Every structure is written in structure tokens, then in C-alpha cells.
Amino acid sequence: MQRFCTLAFVLGLILMIFGLTYALPIATSIYFDDGMTEHFLRGMSLNIGVGGLLASVTMQFRGDVKTRDGYLLVAFFWLLMASAATLPLMWGIPGLSFTDAFFETMSGFTTTGATVLTGLDSLAPSLNLWRHELNWIGGLGIIVLAVAILPLLGVGGMQLYKAEIPGPVKDSKLTPRITETARLLWMVYVAYTLLCIVSLKLAGMSWFDAVCHAFSTLSLGGFSTHDASIGYFDSPAIELIITVFMMLSGMNFATHYTALHNISVKPYSLDPEAIPMLGIIATTILLCSFYIWHFDIYPDFLSGLRYISFNTVSLATGTGYSSTNYEVWPAFIPWLILFLSGVTPCTGSTGGGIKLFRALLLWKQAGRELFSLLHPHAVNPIRIGHTPIANKIIFAVLAFIFLYFISIVLMTFTLMFTGMDPVSAFSAVMACINNTGPGLNTVGPAANYAHLNDFQTWLCAITMLLGRLEVFTLVVLFTPTFWRK
């Protein structure tokens, strides 16, 4: 019982702090005079009030959260924040159901960026900013999750990254580790965000759009203030800037930190994922650019290259912006780049999917097995970079990928069971579990998730959380073992 009160205390604190983030939409609302000020003020008060009440009631139980309760903390953090954040949306958009609002905020916090809202261009600015801010806060959470919490919990082989963060903390308790790691990496995240805002402004965006899109770029969330997404701006400069920042955000922020700290690019070459990621993206862009050139969809090779580059980077990093309706392209391209969103983002980035290191590890394991068919007695450890990987980690990674795969199969069949067509169902699950955003067909880049019924909407929202919490973190809560003793 005491454990749960300790958890409640932490969640109460977080809820209070989250209340502070309402300041930004409140300021926006006042500036644009869009009539939402009252809603956000009410939301802020409720957050701080309820959070404060929870924290003060459980104050006597404050203390360190045990490792095992990390699973609960993480799951409740995302559920609670997403629930709380629905209030301004429901108050501000008449007729929006809780289901749809929860989908939208969960999509924001998990940096999925799928939307059930149409008419974004005419939405109150403060509500749009709110959506983008959720993306950005989600990104903060993910960095902590990926670099500090999951390695500690040992989810899906992430213990590999346990000792990698520079800093003095080698503790097994959650709190000090989170604090220290978060501080360092958040600094990078904030700095890049500011740089992105300024760059987008210089490229011609309004300050408002620059802030919103920097929020959803750095978090790889992919929300936009326009139904046409980045296609609205029709600006090669903006596309280029966003492309660069999406690539940066798809890499490990610990690598960025080390590189900035040492003023050196060497950390990127030591990062076992950075170069493979660039390689995958570059190969895909080249292949698809030549492929689409062959179809004469664009007047010349360079126009094709422009659209292919942006949308490939956007999907492969799991951002989910679009600069054109890429579904009119031959099906090979949209499917390929949607598939990439599952494998390309690096560990410790704000991206989703299985993460590149797991894909690399799987690849090497298959190679090792081929080799050992011919040399059954040779010892041949798998290495990532120069580190030999323990069997324990390989097992964890393989089990992770299997559970991820099972989730995709189960969720796809469940959506099909509810009557969704196979392409929409499968692509929606891929887009949600990889936190990408747009799928294909009825949930494609030219459409959105508004037409889903309530059950389908909940399924997709759960799938986003499942992907964001790397499957195991959520699934473990449903095992009897977790609740025993």
C-alpha cells in the first residue's frame, strides 16, 4: 500500500508541474484573443489543485520509487497526463468526445502526431499550440524514458545503455538518475528547439508556426497547424530546415550531448546507430528518387528528389509530416517509408519503433547463425560497435521484437474484426505503434483518424502507448507475476 502512496505522491507532484505548462497556451490565447483563456485557466487550476491535493495527502509517504514500481509510474504518467490534457480540448471544441480528445492528447504525448481533428487551419491558435506543446513535453518524457528509465528496468535489452550516459550517477534508485540525465539531455533538446524556431522564422514562418513546428519537429511528433501539414508552406527552405532537425532528433541525444560537450563530431562515428541510420535514409532517398523519376510524376529529377527526401525523412524518423499526398505515388514508396519508421530511429532519440540498435542486433544474430551452421563449434560473439553483447541482452532484444510483432498482428486483426479494411488497419497499427502518425488509405496523409468509431479510436490510442512504452513496460503490468507479493 505504501508503494502506491509513494507513487501517488510523485504523480501528484508531476500533475502540479504539468499545470505550469498551461501558461504558454494561456499567453497565446490572450495574445490572439481566441476566447480560450478561460478554458486553459480552469485546466491549470484543476491540474495544480488536484495534483497538490494528491501530493499533500500522500506527503508522509514521499521517498524513493522502487525500481519495480517504475513500470507503474511510467504507465500512469502517460495515462494521467493524456487524460488531464483533454480538458482544454473538450471545453474549446464543442462536440469533441472524451474518446477523441484522449486520442488527440495521447497522440500528442506519445509524439505519434495522428489527429482526429479536421480544420486545423481555423482552430484557435492556443489549442493548436497546446497540441504542439504536448508533442514537445512528450519528447522530454521520452528522453528520460529511453535513456534513464528503460535501461534501469532492463526492458528489451536497453540495459545495454545503462552505463552510457556521462555523469556521476550510477545509483539503482530512479530519482537521482532521472534528475541528472534529464538535466543534461534536456539542455540539448531545448537548445535545438530554440535553434529550430529561429531557423523556421528566418525561412518565412510566422513566430507562431515556427514555435509550433519546432515543438513537433524536435519531438518527432509531427502535429501541424495546417491540414496540409508542411505542404501548406510549399517552401524548400522550410522543408530543408525541418529535414535537418528531424534527422538530429532521430539520433541519440546522449551522442549530441557528448559531441557538443567535447566540441567534436567523433561521438557520431562512435555511435553504433548514427551512421547506419544516415545510410538507410540516404539509400532510400536515392532509390525512391530514381524510382519516381521513372514514373514521370514530377517534371524533373530534382523536384522528385525534393518531395522524396522530405517525406522519407519524415516517415523514417517517425515524424509523420507530409509535404504532399505521397499516397498518389506508386505504392512501393509509401509502404517502404512507413516500414522504415519501425526500424530507423535510434535509441535515446525522440523516435519510436524497435530502434535501430535492435534491428542491427537481430541482423547480426541471423548472420552469426548462418556462420555457425557451417562452423558449429566456433565461438562468435555479437558485437555492437566494439562491445561484445551478452546472450542475456540478445534474448531480451529478441523477445522484445517478438512481442512488438505480436502486438502488431493482434491489433491489426482486432481492427479488421471491427470492419476496417486490411490496408487501413495494418497501416494504422504500424503508424500508431511506431508513433509515426499517418498510415495509408483511410488513415493516410490526405485523411486522418476522425472517421474511426470509438472502439477503434481507443485501440489506436492504446497502440500508441504500447509502442511508446516499448511494449514490455505496459504488458508487464498485466502479468500475474507483477502483482504477486
Add this chain to the structure above:
Amino acid sequence: MQRFCTLAFVLGLILMIFGLTYALPIATSIYFDDGMTEHFLRGMSLNIGVGGLLASVTMQFRGDVKTRDGYLLVAFFWLLMASAATLPLMWGIPGLSFTDAFFETMSGFTTTGATVLTGLDSLAPSLNLWRHELNWIGGLGIIVLAVAILPLLGVGGMQLYKAEIPGPVKDSKLTPRITETARLLWMVYVAYTLLCIVSLKLAGMSWFDAVCHAFSTLSLGGFSTHDASIGYFDSPAIELIITVFMMLSGMNFATHYTALHNISVKPYSLDPEAIPMLGIIATTILLCSFYIWHFDIYPDFLSGLRYISFNTVSLATGTGYSSTNYEVWPAFIPWLILFLSGVTPCTGSTGGGIKLFRALLLWKQAGRELFSLLHPHAVNPIRIGHTPIANKIIFAVLAFIFLYFISIVLMTFTLMFTGMDPVSAFSAVMACINNTGPGLNTVGPAANYAHLNDFQTWLCAITMLLGRLEVFTLVVLFTPTFWRK
């Protein structure tokens, strides 16, 4: 060099023996007077002649095939047989290209049962019998492959089944093991085939159709003498008989042998795959029958149950017969039963896919990982039945499944690259790699593979072989390690 001559000798012998199998279509052709006698006689002479020549030239190198050359033997066996078997088809069907003929014979030998031929009902009986005989011979080959050769080579964790066959042979040379194991299991296969022929005849088929369909049932090949497949007969009795024999063929023939040998059903309860397989099939049939009942497609629950049962067992075991165009059903059902063809067939059966024991092992590995997240120091070996499974085997299985998955992804994208639509491309790859036969959409149960261009046809034929040889056996031939020294 000597190795290759030894191999050539074995292949020459096999080609000669294969020549003898032309006797059946020759007899059929004479009986029906369908004008194909000459073609089959010529084919027979060529096989025996070329095979005899090859064997006599390499006679001096005869001896035991080394384990490592088993990979080459297996790959060349399937390629050589499929190539040789095209001759009667090309001579007998004017205008049939080698590509299409090879697809058809490879589909036969791998017991895939996908066809490029339309107008089966009016095809010369001896040609139809030939197709079905290829299915049946393929089944013979698969039993040897799965129970004697793959375990010896150690492909994908199959070494688990190394010691399981009753019999005196514990040798590490290929030849005696094959001979002894094959003899025992082939007896069961032949006995079941005869039983199936008689049952189908009693249920109202002609002797010709009974023989053909027994051939393609026991081998889980799924070729039919009618474009409408089993739907042509519209007979519940025939469907029931075929359903029973498909289920039997989807199980381990070693279990059948032990059960028959001991006159006991206990071996089935000791077989770690038999009961899960029945469970999966029964659950699917119940679920889908109620689902389709809800849609009012059939007048009553029992009619739905009839069609669901037959087509579920047909797809789940990887046979690929259809008793109706199940693609008019809600997409959930055809996709589910197509998916099952990848996991349901048991080791040592004539089915394809990853085999049930690998799926079970993966499932248990994921469960173990979940458990060890909460109890990091507990030792918790995976067991299949009562046997604890060594890490080495688990790694092999996981690598196998990954390579299988990679193959599906690569082949699907390649087919899409050639312009095939995503549903046809993915389902064709699933249907070919799992040796099921019909896919969905343009390669669905109401269509066939005739409209594929040459490149697509070759890709599908390779995919069948890849699936049949459990991926590794074929892929290993393309590694530099294999050819070194």
C-alpha cells in the same frame, strides 16, 4: 571437386529414379487416350538417360555425402526435379513458357499448389495427374527433409528433433539416416494416401479425382483438377474427408508412426505440437463461424460452419484448397486463415511456414523475458513438452524466424517495386513462402498466378523454394563462408 562429383552421382541416381515416376502419367494417358503418352515417354527417357549418364560418369566418386554438402544436395534436388518436370507440361500445353512451367512444377514439388494454369477442368488428365503427383513426391521429399536432413544440418533449431525418430540410426552420415527414417515415415504416408483415395471414391469422386486429390491432400499441396477447387464437388462428405486428412498431414508423421506402431493415441498427447495445433484450428473455426453468422452471408449457422471449417483447415495447414471464394467474406477471415498457414503446421508434417514448435518457443521466450524483468536473477529454462531447451537452439530458432521475416519483407517490397499492389504482393509472398498456394486479391482463391510477368513469376517460385528449404538451407549457399576452403 570430388565432393561435387559425389553430389552429381547422387543427383544422377535420383534423376533416374524420378524417371520411373513418369509411369503413372503414361498409364493415365493411355487409359484416357489424351494424346500425351508420347510426351511423357520422351520425358521418362530423357530423365533416365541423362540421370544414368551423370551417374555413370561420376560412378567412381560414389560415397557418402558430407553433412555440409547436404545444403547443396537439397537445393539442387528441388531445382533439378522442378526443371526436369517442366518438359511434359511444355510439350503438352502449347504456348506455355519455361517460366510458367517452372513455376507450376516448383509449386508442385514444394507443395505450394499455386497455379498459373486456367482451364484445369479441360486439361489432359495425364497432365493434371502429373501436377498432383509432383505434389505427392514433394511431400515425400519434405518428410525426409524435415525429419532427417534439417535436424542433421541444424537448421533453425531443428537439431531438437535429431534424436526423436525411432530406429537404430544414430549416424552422422546422411545416407543411412535418410534411408531408415524415410522408409518408416513413407510407409505411413503411403498408407494414409491409399486410405484417402478409397474414402474419396466412396464419397462420390471418380477414381481419377480421388487419386489426384489424395495426392494433393496428403502432401498439403492443394493442386486441384478443377478451377473451382473442392468447391466443384459441393459435397459435405468430400469436404469432411479432406479436412480430416489435411489435419493428419499437418501433424508430425513421426508421431503418426509411433501411434500406429504402438496402437495408442498417447503419442499425440506427448507431441508438443499436436494439441496446440488442434486448439488453434478449433478456436479459429468457432470464432470465424460466429463472426460470419453475424453477417448473414449464409442462411444458417451450420452452413457458415461448413464453409469456415473447410477453408480454415485448408489454409491453416497450408493446403490451399478452397470450397468457395472466401475472399467475399469480411477481410478479417481470409487474412486470419492466411496468417495461420505460417504458424500452424507441425514439424515433420508436409506443411510449410515457421512450424508450430518455433512459434511456441518464441511465445515462451517472450513469457520468460517478461518474468525475468521482474525476477532478474531467477533461472527459468524454456521447456517444450518436458525437455528444457538449450540456448543454442533458441538462438537458432529466433534467427530462423528473423530471416523468414526479412525474406517476407524483401520479397514483398520487390514485388511492389515491380508494380504489384500491396495486398496481392504481400499475400502472394505469404502464400508462397508458407507453401500455401492462393493469396488474396489478384492472386486470390478466385484467381491465380497466370497474370504475373516473368520476373514476378520467378520471384514467387524462388520464394516457394526459400520457404520449403526453411530459408537458411538456401541462404547459406550464398554466404562466402560456405564456399571458403
